[in-house]
Amino acid sequence: MIPSATRYLVAVLPNRMEAESAYLDLKDANLPIDRLDILGRGYKSADEFGLIDPDRVAQTQVDRLANWVVPFGFVAGYLFNMLTGIELISWIGAVGNHILGGVFAAAAAALGAFLTGTLTGWTAGSGDAIAYRNRLNAGKYLIVARGTDTFVGEATGLLRRYNLENIQGYVEPAEG
Numbered sequence: 001m002i003p004s005a006t007r008y009l010v011a012v013l014p015n016r017m018e019a020e021s022a023y024l025d026l027k028d029a030n031l032p033i034d035r036l037d038i039l040g041r042g043y044k045s046a047d048e049f050g051l052i053d054p055d056r057v058a059q060t061q062v063d064r065l066a067n068w069v070v071p072f073g074f075v076a077g078y079l080f081n082m083l084t085g086i087e088l089i090s091w092i093g094a095v096g097n098h099i100l101g102g103v104f105a106a107a108a109a110a111l112g113a114f115l116t117g118t119l120t121g122w123t124a125g126s127g128d129a130i131a132y133r134n135r136l137n138a139g140k141y142l143i144v145a146r147g148t149d150t151f152v153g154e155a156t157g158l159l160r161r162y163n164l165e166n167i168q169g170y171v172e173p174a175e176g
Helices: 016-028 054-084 090-123 129-137 149-159
Strands: 006-013 036-039 141-147 166-172
Touching (some): 016 141, 054 090, 129 141, 141 149, 149 166
Antiparallel strands (some): 006 166, 036 141
């Protein structure tokens, strides 16, 4: 038997009253309450729920990129200085200048890894997490429903009655 994928529904509500009212309607409809969460002030935070932290994703990207571009940059800078014979500081000698060229190139590679990794982590790596975190920071509330197609469909129908700023469905691929 092929395991089914878990579906998520994220609804953004403008205030606490709307969020609590919608949550109670979902509860009154006999939907499994253990599959519903409210995120916002006084309820779960984005971190408690497990919403991706874009800064953590960005740091992971920076680390992965830096692990190979910094050593490569050092070697490339060392070789470039050795081949060109550029004298950066006369009193440290030829080998010292080669090492200094490597250090400068490694520093440039580290800066490139930081900029590229950060931008990639913030934009591509975090999906909609930044938008949801920004809404939570602005005082909005999220109702998250997770479960089967039927469950998410029922929750969607009930939530559409409210003044939603946004409603979005997601599918988490099945394992196995």
